[in-house]
Amino acid sequence: MKTIVVLTGAGISAESGISTFRDDNGLWRQYRFEEVASPEAWARDPQLVMDFYNMRRKQLLEVSPNPAHYALSELEKKFRVRIITQNVDDLHERAGSTEILHLHGEIRKARSTVDEDLVYDIKGWELKLGDLCEKGSQLRPHVVWFGEPVPHIMKATGIIRSAEIIIVIGTSLKVYPAAGLLQYAPSSAVKYLIDPKAMPEYHVRNLHLIREKASVGVPDLVRELSSEIAK
């Protein structure tokens, strides 16, 4: 089976009703990330940080995967599909995809503030000050904040190197190190960028721009790739 690597960003979940970050109504137009998504914010005002992630977790529980998420799970019938997502939502999982690496963490999980290997599922939407890990320390959202290392970046680099086809969906490619992953892509791999505002990435060879919303562009491309393999 050929390997397709998919790199997703907030745009793939936009049509499920989850805000992106940098579009006109994006989260970083409403909040300063330094105040809600950084270690300094957590030290200064942990309740504000908790509220921010609780609000987003609550919203996530109210929405569903959209046709783009489902099309990627369908693609597994014909290809090995390895998803690297910058999203902290679980919409790829809920759509049925099986190989997913969360570069920026998972909002429905909590982790210990003294031992990063202690990770727990959050029941419902709320994580509270006073919720403790088994070592007695405060739990925090299991997400990567600005200024923190991205633990899985080396693994993601290895995954990108394994690609025969790459599909990038709904990301502004502004946040490093995720934005730099494409430079590790084999030059022979065919690459597709699906985003209504897709721009040429001049350093990336073999790149096809698909200026569509994910719910249209992804199912169309999945159909095309699946029918090619059937020929």
Ligand code: OAD
């Ligand atoms: P951005 O908000 O930076 O970019 C979203 C992209 O999605 C833009 O290029 C939009 O054009 C595109 N888009 C919007 N609607 C779409 C649709 N219906 N279909 C397809 N594309 C659409 O979000 P990311 O690139 O994911 O990190 O942001 C990267 C990281 O920045 C996030 O993971 C988050 C944020 O700060 C952390 O919190 C660590």
